[in-house]
Amino acid sequence: MTTGTKIRLLREQKGWGQDVLAAELGISQPAISKLESDQNKLSWDNAVKLGELFEVDPEYFFETKVFNHNTNTGEGNQVISPQTYHESDIELLKSIYEDHLKTKNELLEERYERIVELKKQVEELKAELANLKKV
Incomplete structure:
Protein backbone atom coordinates (compact mmCIF):
# COMPACT_ATOMS: atom_id res chain seq x y z
CA MET A 1 0.00 0.00 0.00
CA THR A 2 1.43 3.36 -0.94
CA THR A 3 2.02 6.24 1.45
CA GLY A 4 -0.75 8.26 -0.16
CA THR A 5 -3.25 5.42 0.13
CA LEU A 21 -6.23 17.31 7.32
CA ALA A 22 -4.50 20.19 5.57
CA ALA A 23 -5.45 22.53 8.42
CA GLU A 24 -4.18 20.01 11.00
CA LEU A 25 -0.82 19.77 9.21
CA GLY A 26 -0.60 23.47 8.36
CA ILE A 27 -0.35 22.83 4.61
CA SER A 28 -2.66 23.45 1.66
CA GLN A 29 -5.45 21.15 0.49
CA PRO A 30 -3.76 20.71 -2.91
CA ALA A 31 -0.64 19.56 -1.05
CA ILE A 32 -2.73 16.89 0.71
CA SER A 33 -4.17 15.85 -2.64
CA LYS A 34 -0.66 15.45 -4.07
CA LEU A 35 0.44 13.45 -1.02
CA GLU A 36 -2.56 11.12 -1.32
CA SER A 37 -1.97 10.59 -5.04
CA ASP A 38 1.75 10.00 -4.38
CA GLN A 39 2.75 12.97 -6.53
CA ASN A 40 4.68 14.43 -3.57
CA LYS A 41 6.78 12.56 -1.05
CA LEU A 42 5.90 12.75 2.63
CA SER A 43 8.44 14.55 4.82
CA TRP A 44 9.50 13.03 8.12
CA ASP A 45 8.11 16.04 10.01
CA ASN A 46 4.68 15.59 8.43
CA ALA A 47 4.87 11.83 9.05
CA VAL A 48 5.40 12.56 12.74
CA LYS A 49 2.41 14.94 12.76
CA LEU A 50 0.27 12.37 10.92
CA GLY A 51 1.38 9.69 13.35
CA GLU A 52 0.19 11.81 16.25
CA LEU A 53 -3.12 12.65 14.55
CA PHE A 54 -3.90 9.06 13.59
CA GLU A 55 -2.17 7.42 16.56
CA VAL A 56 0.22 5.34 14.46
CA ASP A 57 3.99 5.08 14.25
CA PRO A 58 5.36 7.64 11.73
CA GLU A 59 7.25 4.83 9.99
CA TYR A 60 3.87 3.32 9.05
CA PHE A 61 3.60 5.83 6.22
CA PHE A 62 6.80 4.77 4.49
CA GLU A 63 7.06 1.69 2.30
CA THR A 64 9.18 -1.01 3.84
CA LYS A 65 11.17 -3.17 1.51
CA VAL A 66 12.99 -5.06 4.23
CA PHE A 67 11.12 -7.87 5.88
CA ASN A 68 12.64 -9.39 9.00
CA HIS A 69 11.91 -13.04 8.44
CA ASN A 70 13.40 -15.63 10.74
CA THR A 71 12.78 -19.24 9.98
CA ASN A 72 14.44 -22.45 11.02
CA THR A 73 17.09 -21.70 8.41
CA GLY A 74 18.04 -18.56 10.33
CA GLU A 75 17.72 -16.32 7.29
CA GLY A 76 16.75 -12.75 8.04
CA ASN A 77 16.31 -9.32 6.47
CA GLN A 78 15.01 -10.60 3.17
CA VAL A 79 14.40 -7.90 0.57
CA ILE A 80 10.89 -8.17 -0.84
CA SER A 81 8.92 -6.14 -3.32
CA PRO A 82 6.30 -3.86 -1.82
CA GLN A 83 2.76 -4.92 -2.57
CA THR A 84 0.59 -2.55 -4.56
CA TYR A 85 -3.14 -2.24 -4.11
CA HIS A 86 -5.80 -1.15 -6.56
CA GLU A 87 -9.02 0.72 -5.78
CA SER A 88 -11.00 -2.54 -5.86
CA ASP A 89 -8.61 -3.98 -3.24
CA ILE A 90 -9.17 -0.95 -1.02
CA GLU A 91 -12.93 -1.33 -1.25
CA LEU A 92 -12.60 -5.03 -0.43
CA LEU A 93 -10.39 -4.22 2.57
CA LYS A 94 -12.90 -1.63 3.77
CA SER A 95 -15.70 -4.16 3.43
CA ILE A 96 -13.74 -6.78 5.35
CA TYR A 97 -12.91 -4.24 8.06
CA GLU A 98 -16.59 -3.25 8.40
CA ASP A 99 -17.64 -6.92 8.58
CA HIS A 100 -15.08 -7.57 11.31
CA LEU A 101 -16.23 -4.51 13.22
CA LYS A 102 -19.87 -5.65 12.99
CA THR A 103 -18.93 -9.16 14.15
CA LYS A 104 -16.91 -7.75 17.05
CA ASN A 105 -19.86 -5.63 18.16
CA GLU A 106 -22.23 -8.59 17.92
CA LEU A 107 -19.87 -10.73 20.01
CA LEU A 108 -19.56 -8.00 22.61
CA GLU A 109 -23.34 -7.73 22.83
CA GLU A 110 -23.67 -11.51 23.24
CA ARG A 111 -21.05 -11.50 25.98
CA TYR A 112 -22.78 -8.65 27.75
CA GLU A 113 -26.08 -10.55 27.64
CA ARG A 114 -24.34 -13.67 28.99
CA ILE A 115 -22.82 -11.65 31.83
CA VAL A 116 -26.29 -10.36 32.76
CA GLU A 117 -27.62 -13.94 32.74
CA LEU A 118 -24.76 -15.17 34.91
CA LYS A 119 -25.23 -12.34 37.40
CA LYS A 120 -28.91 -13.25 37.65
CA GLN A 121 -27.98 -16.90 38.26
CA VAL A 122 -25.51 -15.86 40.98
CA GLU A 123 -28.22 -13.85 42.74
CA GLU A 124 -30.65 -16.78 42.50
CA LEU A 125 -28.03 -19.14 43.94
CA LYS A 126 -27.28 -16.72 46.77
CA ALA A 127 -30.98 -16.55 47.60
CA GLU A 128 -31.25 -20.35 47.47
CA LEU A 129 -28.22 -20.70 49.74
CA ALA A 130 -29.69 -18.19 52.20
CA ASN A 131 -32.93 -20.21 52.29
CA LEU A 132 -30.99 -23.44 52.89
CA LYS A 133 -29.09 -21.84 55.78
CA LYS A 134 -32.42 -20.91 57.41
CA VAL A 135 -33.56 -24.52 57.35
Missing part, protein backbone atom coordinates in the same frame (compact mmCIF):
# COMPACT_ATOMS: atom_id res chain seq x y z
CA LYS A 6 -2.41 4.97 3.81
CA ILE A 7 -2.96 8.67 4.46
CA ARG A 8 -6.25 8.71 2.52
CA LEU A 9 -7.64 5.64 4.30
CA LEU A 10 -6.78 7.00 7.75
CA ARG A 11 -8.26 10.40 6.85
CA GLU A 12 -11.47 8.77 5.59
CA GLN A 13 -11.73 6.63 8.74
CA LYS A 14 -11.81 9.87 10.74
CA GLY A 15 -14.45 11.26 8.37
CA TRP A 16 -12.22 14.21 7.51
CA GLY A 17 -12.00 16.01 4.20
CA GLN A 18 -8.66 16.91 2.72
CA ASP A 19 -9.20 20.48 3.94
CA VAL A 20 -9.43 19.33 7.57
